[in-house]
Amino acid sequence: MMDDIDLELFNKLEALNPDIKTCMACGLCTATCTTGKFTDMSFRKVILMLQRGKDKEAIEKVKSCMMCGKCMMVCSRGINTRNILLSITRIYNER
């Protein structure tokens, strides 16, 4: 149930990185992902999962990121994906 989700951390993330809002889920970030060769990393899904309160699954994905920045290079909305990933590792807790 979406009503019970605590989005405090996500709102913090969104305030720091307002460009998150403009994602249109085209999937370029996932398609180009260097880590994606080895894991099911998907930046697009990470953001959605955090939005839907699935923090744990999202964090598992974030942990595998190599920070290469390819997703940032290809993003058609110009979202600073790399810094958002970094922000996540600062804001969210590994539980």
Add this chain to the structure above:
Amino acid sequence: MNEHKILIIGGGPAGMETAYQLKKLGLKPVIIERSDKLGGHLAQWDRLFPASDDAEALLEKMREQCIDIEKRLNTRITNITKENNIFHVSLSNGNSYDADAIVLCTGFDLFKAERKQEYGYGIYNNVITNAELEHYFKTHNDERINEPKKIGFVHCVGSRDVKVNNTYCSKVCCATALKQACEIKEEFPDSDVYCFYMDLRMFGKGYEDLYLKAQKDFDIKCVRGRVCEVSENIEGKLVIKAEDTLLGTPMKMTLDLLVLMCGMEKASGIERIQNMLNIKSNADGFIETRDTFYGLNHTKEEGVFVAGACTSPKTLPDTIAEARAAAVEVFNYLKDNGQQTFSLRF
């Protein structure tokens, strides 16, 4: 002997623009409108996508252009017969016309939201339609809209849905939804607004900008997934279910207000006129045009023309463009056939 005219059936944007252009071409159009004023659906709308332009200003301009044009309001067609390329048209007010050509500008009906029973329109208090929201923007008078905190928009209600026999896309709902989402967010800045879409079909000029604006400036949350059912909880709030298809997980949430983006359907009662003129419908129920490219303003019946959303869902710019094209087509038809109206004038 009746005066020879060009009869325009329907006084919405398509009818008004066709009439105005015909008049400019030196012909004598008559608008037959069943309601008591010109404007059609445009008169119900407050602002227009993509840039939230004032609907009334546009309507005023169109009405002004029609000031000198002969109109028959509160009037219905009772009978049409065709003889030697002349249409004898009887009206409900007892009058009749001889027309050299007829332009059908009968527009569309909004999908009746109660037909999607699972959305509970007419059953749950806080389920409203796009038209009702537009009416609220105009009047600010709707007790169902009371400081909502969470608002949902369901796209494609009555469109792209074999379960209501409408498999086509209504074309205008995506942009309308995002426009209305921004507007309601502007009105209730503390609210969370969700748009449940299947595809965001932002095809026109400025539509993609509207999408970006909705996301960036208004924080409209677009969820890819159709709402499957709506119910009411004990507090009278709406509980909706959908799938977040981008994540592949079902989601359930409580909303204070749900707006159904009703699509376009063929206008009710149009079959009656179609039968009089021997004109068929296409697979979507709208009036069939002669072909898909060159004959868009023509029906298969000589002398019967079409413009606007009576042939398929259309945006306003599309409608206006088609109305202008129809006027030219009528003009050419009359010229080529040496019709009376034409010879009178030239």
Add this chain to the structure above:
Amino acid sequence: MRPIFDPFVLPFVLGMTFVLLYCIIGMTRIIFQLPKEDRRKFVRSLITPKTLWKDIKELFNDCLFHVKIWKRKPLLGYMHSSIAFGWFMIIILGHMESVAFSPFKDMQLPLMEKMASNLYLPIFFRFFAIEDASLKAQIYCFLMDFFLLMIISGIVIAVVKKKKPKNVGLKRVTKFGIREDLVRISLWTIFPLRFLAEASIAGITGGSFLTEFIGNKLIFGGSYNETLSLILWWLYSIDLAIFMFVLPFTRYMHIPAEALLILLRNAGLKTTEPRKGYAVAEIYSCPSCGLCIDVCPMSEVKDNYKNTAVYFIRNIRKRKRRRDVKNMTEKCLMCGKCIEVCPLGIESLDIKMAQRAKTYYKIKSDFSYLESCKDTESQSRQDEKSLKTVYFAGCMSHLTPKITRSMKSIFEAAKENYEFIDADGSICCGRPMMLTGKVKEAKTLIAKNTELIKKSGANRLVLSCPICYKVFKEEYQLDGIEILHHTQYINELIETERLNIDRSDKRYAYHDPCELGRAFGVYDEPRNIIDNIGLLTQGKSDKDMSVCCGGSIGSLTITLEERDEITKNSLKDITVNKPDEIVTACPLCLKTFARLSPINVKDIAEIVNENINVS
């Protein structure tokens, strides 16, 4: 006979004592904050003749003559060296003069008094000594006046610079607070006051062309007013005291700090902690000159000049809130241009990297999935022992298949026995991870790549991405494996005639990628290649002055809009001489430019491939 003491010297004596103590304590602290190994290195450098000689040379060149500034902006160079060298000479000559002509030479004074008098005598010599008519004394007088004039001329330029920075070739100068204004005014007034004080008394105690003939005769009409003169000497002393008391808390601290920095740097030390040891020496050495403001690519965007190196260093020095420093650190593109122009060569990027390494990330990376990653087997490898070269394209090059395709075709044309080790996807080189401050995590990636490359049995590694190149050069330990960027490799192929190139009359502009050019000085190889292919046009700022393309992954927080401004500005510089095509040697630069460039942008490998002579 003049008195041997006057109370007006007291402010100066106190100021001098304060500043000396402050510097000694500060220096000791810095040295003690150094890691043990670094401290040992430092001591060793001081007793090694070679480094010692280097120390001395640099102290003169940099601290006194400001050779680097001369080279870039002669007028500014003159301003600095006239004040620094002039002042230095006045102090030296003052001491020599006071030793040679001390009025107390023959007096029997208690030791303490003698020492104390030695402290102020050289400074206020003219007050205490009476002119000696000897030629030697005349020469001293002349030299002292000469250098005083030199200093005053420098100060005049400084005043002009302050009023109209453009006259000395600067668009923007650093903005300062009241304290800095105070110290600046006190510095500017020291020598005019000295001139007035000396001139006022020159009728009695003598002087040379400046003090006696211009000063005394013209200003004071050749007369001597004891009260007025004493007031001037008091002002001079107080001014000196103000300068010295405020100095440690202002940018002028760079005067003593720079000397220490030179010694530490020559000992081979580097920043390891952002707010300790070597970094402190660097931070205090920053003169806030602001040369880095104009060159910083970020200054293109309004208000972003506040993130330039000079303000970053100032914030650290002021112990500003951690968050401000953090934001500045993360915004930086890490292009290194500020270091290139820094007259003191302050390695602010090292401080930023050290600061980034302090970031606390609650979620730790987990690369355990790499353990199961199989060695990238290559079908084309027939005999392992004969394999000479491996090619590692890197993540970014996978976004620019024209680079990898061109490289493949160049390898084939050169009949190279090579293996494309990351043909179906790389493990990131670790540099982007380093830039986020996650050094340990980066080391994991480095280890994995090292393992894969070593397994290949090659003795050469060719890279296409300068980002990779930097980390491979600096962090990888691939003993026995030569690391080359493809510009270097292709250049070698051309020079050894393994690759024949056709010439055309196309005009190419070359953009130096930051991490290839400034970081490693790879300037000639690409230019040599282009010379073989077509005509190389000059950009407005080439080589070490090349402007970052804007795409740098060095910056974590910069927005796309800001990047675009930088890119446009960089493109403007590159295309100033109307080239037909822009050539670069970095996939990131290529992709970044391609978005906004009005003309074709190509990688150097691409133009080489286009012009291979097949016959």
Add this chain to the structure above:
Amino acid sequence: MIVEGKQKIWADYQKDIPDDHYFYVRSCIRQSFFPGSEVTFLDITRNKLGKDFYESAYHTTCGGIAYHSDSIPQETAMTIIARQFALMHESGYENYVCSCITSFGCYTETLETWHEFPELEAKIRQYLWDSCKKEFAKPKYLAHASDIIYKFRHEIARQAKYKLINAKTGEPLKVVEHIGCHYSKMFPSKGFGGAEYPHVLVGMVEAWGGEVIDYPERRQCCGFGFRQYLIQANRGYSISNTHKKFESMEPYEPDLIITNCPGCPYFLDRWQYVIAEQTGKTYGKNGYGIPALTYEEVAGLVMGYNPWDLGLQMHQVAIEPLLDKMGIEYDPKAKYKGINGKDLGTPINPINIKLQ
């Protein structure tokens, strides 16, 4: 809630079924789950309403459970159904009424399929002949047994001794109605009230004095869902589904659940016990559950049948609080006595849910 909106839909979805002369077929599992229900149905229709409901001893399963758990192919299921139709035909009846919702769904699906694909009907006709040497005629009318009670709900109300009203307070009882999924979800027009807002049970409850509550998970399956329960490994889905429904209806404090499907009262009843034992939570007041009854049982209670004759002791959730509310007199000692007075044995008391 806008009642007029629902009434409009109810008016739109009315089906035409005859008053009398039905061939009645029982449900496989209801007979063992709630054995009083079908007996009561026949007693009410035959004796209280005076209608003709005929049963054949040769009737078998419809094959629905096997079909829905993928054990038999559609042709097999259809042949079984064809045989039932043959029995009806042989008995001289044209109207077919079944007790089971699964069967109702299968019959509807079969008839609709034959309508769309007549060649399949011909094929099945051949199969039936080959296997049983029987010939069938399709029923003229197909009804579910709850349709019959719905149709006569007002007559039953007239004969009622009790109402779905709290005898002490005079307040209507709050009733959750739960429709079997296969009643109208597959073919909305085949059910009274359609698929979204079925009226078949609502009509009964309202006619008998109760008040229906519309809660968010009303449309959700009871938790049986064939594969969810029949495959042991999937039973977690079954119970979590049921749990979801109870969590959703809890705030309304329902007094009673009325159902029209074999599986629903069973799962809504039994899982309450399991949920209580797992989580300690009960959904009725004072440690009781919410009674989940079949519509025949509710009709029987309203008409004054002895609760134990209706088989209400076969429910896991104690029925007594409901009987007390309705003011129905009963003999607590007789609860675990069979019809012949023989002791049925007493269940062991669970920890978290009261049984009496």
